[in-house]
Amino acid sequence: MEKDPAINVLGEALAPCSANPLTGYFRDAHCNTCAADTGSHTVCVVLTAEFLAYSKYVGNDLSTPRPEYRFAGLKPGDSWCLCAARFLQAHDEGCAPMVKLASTHKRATEVVPIEVLNLYQAD
Numbered sequence: 717m718e719k720d721p722a723i724n725v726l727g728e729a730l731a732p733c734s735a736n737p738l739t740g741y742f743r744d745a746h747c748n749t750c751a752a753d754t755g756s757h758t759v760c761v762v763l764t765a766e767f768l769a770y771s772k773y774v775g776n777d778l779s780t781p782r783p784e785y786r787f788a789g790l791k792p793g794d795s796w797c798l799c800a801a802r803f804l805q806a807h808d809e810g811c812a813p814m815v816k817l818a819s820t821h822k823r824a825t826e827v828v829p830i831e832v833l834n835l836y837q838a839d
Contacts, residue, residue, distance in 0.1 A: 719750050720823060723822045724820055728818065730747065730748065733819040749821050756800040758797065760798075760820045761803065762813055762814045763790055763791070770806060774802075774805070776802065778790045804828045807835075813836065815838055816839045817838075819839075
């Protein structure tokens with residue numbers, strides 16, 4: 717799988733999102749993507765308790781540890797590469813987390829308008 721160019725929504729080099737917990741489609745600490753990443757794990761967010769509860773409610777439990785996948789579970793304050801469509805859904809529902817624009821891949825804007833991402837700017 718060849719990664720897309722690592723450019724963020726600001727047109728600059730993609731900054732890391734999180735190494736602890738290790739995130740990204742490629743688990744390389746960046747919100748890199750490629751054609752095989754059908755979920756577009758491109759939005760670097762700072763998780764909140766409200767968003768984690770919402771995500772669990774809609775069927776994606778990110779907070780429960782899953783040792784069989786070497787996944788410790790996420791907590792408020794963690795940064796994570798989130799699926800662009802899930803971010804947009806959370807925005808529509810009024811519970812989107814803050815976004816690290818420097819760490820958000822430019823391909824996120826294929827799903828989420830840059831104006832929406834800017835509303836949640838954390839960096």
